[in-house]
Amino acid sequence: MESLSSFQSLQALSALLSPQQEDGEDDCKIVPPSAHLGPGHVGPPPKTNKDKEVSTAYMKENSKNIWSEEEVAEGSQYDDLADPRPQPEYEIILKQNVGTEDLFLGLSRKDPSSMCCEAMLVKVKLPDTKATDLVLDIKEKFLDLRTPKYKLGLHLPHPVHSQEGKAQYYSEKEELQVTLLMNRPMDSVNLQ
Template sequence: MLGYEISHLANLLKDSYNQNDSDSEDEGPKTKSANLTPASFVSPQAKNTTEKAKAVVSSKKELVNTKDIWNIDEVPDRGNESIPTEKDDTRPQPEYDMHYKQNVTSEDIFLQMGNKNPSSASCEDLVVKIQLPDTELSEIVLDITKNLVDCRSKKYRLALPLPHPCDPDKCQAKWNKEQHTLQITVRLQREYDDFNF
């Protein structure tokens, strides 16, 4: 690529040197250096890169024209896991709340000796509270996979994709009989947890 640009520069300088040898600038034949533009110095590899960039821009324009918010290539593949849907399932989705939970010690709070901070990146768990009014514990079916919490009862159904992958073997669930609330504590398995904890 560099050699290609240097050879064009050498030709440009050679043509301008030949032009200066003539007696007057107005007289004499026009050389090919007058036809050179900055685009003349672009290597074939750079032209291919530019063409690829134009193709990406045109595909994004097509994306805008179809009113989609992403290409199918941009959707992450979750493997065989997907949100289970049943076409005839008319059960409503219950109200739920999600928040992060952090295990802290007195050294973290008072002495600030650990590397934990108040951000969610330092949280080990995700707590999901699901309101299931008029439901008994025996009616609840709970299935937790790496990327999904699936909670079903006679009256409700919740298929909740998780924001981060989790360890299904280290999850806990508690049923509050008075409030008819199912609290699920999910242990997160993020990519950089080894550095954050």
């Protein structure tokens, strides 16, 4: 008798969990509730467009953020967006000091990668510019060059020693060459 009552309990549970059948199909047919579900039914029910608009407006008003993304201007802290001067052409070249023992014998464990470079050479083309017009400021990760016609705010790919660089202007080429020693704190450990 217990099997009959457990069968009836299962039928009653199935009727509760499955949607109502309107066609008048057989009530004895047991359909698992998972048969009507698909991958789209996993998780919370999808929101309509109206719900999304209300929730984003609500989140903006009640957010604990100090500012929104629209209020923050893109660019670096050194950029002057009101300055109309164009950016000159430039090129960054990484340099390393190698000798015959490096080339032929490989004694110093140097390779052609940028990890083994000691200096960075920045070449900037400045047509119609005199050396007296140049204003150059070097930070650890930023090069700021200004002339009456051009401005260059360059984020450097590697940190440099800002006080140990060398700049030279070649008037016949109209080119400024800035050599900067790279600041690599682990060099004494890695390259010995």
